[in-house]
Amino acid sequence: MGNKAQQAAAELDWRGAVPVSRRFGDPYFSLEGGLAETRHVFLDGNGLPERFRDGFHIVELGFGSGLNLVAALRLWRSSGQAGRLRYTGFEAFPMTAEQMARALATFPELAVDAAPILAARRAGTWWIETPGLAAEIVPGDARVTLPAWKGRADAWFLDGFAPARNPELWGADILSEVFAVVRAPGYGRKRHMTRGRLERA
Numbered sequence: 001m002g003n004k005a006q007q008a009a010a011e012l013d014w015r016g017a018v019p020v021s022r023r024f025g026d027p028y029f030s031l032e033g034g035l036a037e038t039r040h041v042f043l044d045g046n047g048l049p050e051r052f053r054d055g056f057h058i059v060e061l062g063f064g065s066g067l068n069l070v071a072a073l074r075l076w077r078s079s080g081q082a083g084r085l086r087y088t089g090f091e092a093f094p095m096t097a098e099q100m101a102r103a104l105a106t107f108p109e110l111a112v113d114a115a116p117i118l119a120a121r122r123a124g125t126w127w128i129e130t131p132g133l134a135a136e137i138v139p140g141d142a143r144v145t146l147p148a149w150k151g152r153a154d155a156w157f158l159d160g161f162a163p164a165r166n167p168e169l170w171g172a173d174i175l176s177e178v179f180a181v182v183r184a185p186g187y188g189r190k191r192h193m194t195r196g197r198l199e200r201a
């Protein structure tokens, strides 16, 4: 199922190779090392690749440039995991394909994995199928679209800018859709990150 995003566009400034949101006044990923941040916060933070299994479903609040998705796909492929990774990303202000390509060009080691994701975006679809991956981007404000979403996550990537810059995406209502959260050491200049675990009865 493809869907066309009719959303307010991302408005960007560039600090070197890093996109910075004019709307939120915050960079999309660490100025000190976006890929290292992704690995520390989202991949290690979720116990990946150890927890991967066929059909493992990552859900992200704030798809942005797609860096976290592409890094997760790289890890999935390099870990030799069989089957397919599933990914659902929520995004209110989508980047254009060219903005995504410019942001991801910083990480040449991800180029092969990024290519089908950029191709889908260029084709105007948010449904991406490529070997090892079935991904969907849900356009719109996650405060509206997440409560209506019927899926179930094995891992959450909460990446909606710093809470001080975008408190809407860190409110009790939206986090109650996710799980109980704890604070853990962050990456680079960020003292903390939020880590959560769904405790099943």
Ligand SMILES: C[S@@+](CC[C@H](N)C(=O)[O-])C[C@H]1O[C@@H](n2cnc3c(N)ncnc32)[C@H](O)[C@@H]1O
Binding pocket: 010, 027, 028, 029, 060, 061, 062, 063, 064, 065, 066, 067, 068, 069, 090, 091, 092, 093, 094, 140, 141, 142, 143, 159, 160, 161, 166, 168, 169
């Ligand atoms: C830090 S960036 C995400 C970076 C991204 N994960 C990546 O790998 O490039 C935060 C993202 O959250 C999105 N966002 C902000 N508020 C939102 C909302 N209410 N609903 C959905 N997305 C939102 C922004 O448009 C932006 O793309």
